[in-house]
Amino acid sequence: MINFHPTLEQLRAFVTGDLPPALSIMVSAHCDMCPRCMEMVDSITEELAQESFDEVSGQESHELPNSMQSMLADITKLPSSLSADELITIAKKKDNNHIELDGRKFPLPRTLHRYVNKTGNWSSLVGKLWQAPVDMGTQGVANFIFMGHGGSVPEHTHRGTEYTLVINGEFSDGLNQYDSGDFILMDSTHTHTPEAVSHDGCLVFSMVDEPLHFTSGLARLLNPFSHLFFR
Numbered sequence: 469m470i471n472f473h474p475t476l477e478q479l480r481a482f483v484t485g486d487l488p489p490a491l492s493i494m495v496s497a498h499c500d501m502c503p504r505c506m507e508m509v510d511s512i513t514e515e516l517a518q519e520s521f522d523e524v525s526g527q528e529s530h531e532l533p534n535s536m537q538s539m540l541a542d543i544t545k546l547p548s549s550l551s552a553d554e555l556i557t558i559a560k561k562k563d564n565n566h567i568e569l570d571g572r573k574f575p576l577p578r579t580l581h582r583y584v585n586k587t588g589n590w591s592s593l594v595g596k597l598w599q600a601p602v603d604m605g606t607q608g609v610a611n612f613i614f615m616g617h618g619g620s621v622p623e624h625t626h627r628g629t630e631y632t633l634v635i636n637g638e639f640s641d642g643l644n645q646y647d648s649g650d651f652i653l654m655d656s657t658h659t660h661t662p663e664a665v666s667h668d669g670c671l672v673f674s675m676v677d678e679p680l681h682f683t684s685g686l687a688r689l690l691n692p693f694s695h696l697f698f699r
């Protein structure tokens with residue numbers, strides 16, 4: 469069950485296009501997995517369209533021409549003229565709707581399909597961790613991170629902001645327990661130790677805008693290299 473969602477402000481900023489691109493991708497991918505937030509986005513969009521409609525009609529002394537009304541109706545018809553089923557069919561044809569690790573196929577939220585071809589090879593890190601870098605173009609680098617059962621990321625905090633979307637499985641980090649679809653935002657005020665709790669491990673999609681900062685034990689030695697692992 470999804471317990472962690474973007475804030476209402478983030479959803480509004482997503483609709484108005486005011487989020488940084490990287491965050492916008494994360495929010496969009498979360499909405500693909502979360503009917504509640506998808507519904508919120510739809511109603512915010514309608515609300516904003518109504519507001520701008522009211523604004524325009526307020527300025528005009530006469531009624532809006534039909535062409536304007538139908539244009540607004542088109543804008544509020546989200547998110548695309550293709551139905552979800554059609555989009556899924558297209559994604560399947562291109563076979564870019566999932567990623568694979570060790571023969572296991574992980575379906576991805578629709579927003580991430582376009583990055584499948586930009587995902588590099590898996591490399592093995594410490595502690596049953598696997599990482600595949602994703603070239604996000606001007607948005608920088610993201611990573612798919614797979615934590616095998618019992619696998620963990622050494623305790624760390626963040627210099628910037630770490631956005632994580634749980635794609636498949638569950639993990640806990642000493643602060644909370646997270647499930648598929650959860651949207652997690654961590655910054656320098658959080659110190660956590662992610663650890664996969666589900667038997668089949670846990671796949672997350674993660675973006676960090678600054679290198680992680682490891683805080684405990686031997687892992688501190690990783691700091692000079694953390695940008696190699698987690699950027």
Ligand SMILES: [Zn+2]
Pocket residue numbers: 470472473474498502504505506
């Ligand atoms: Zn949500």
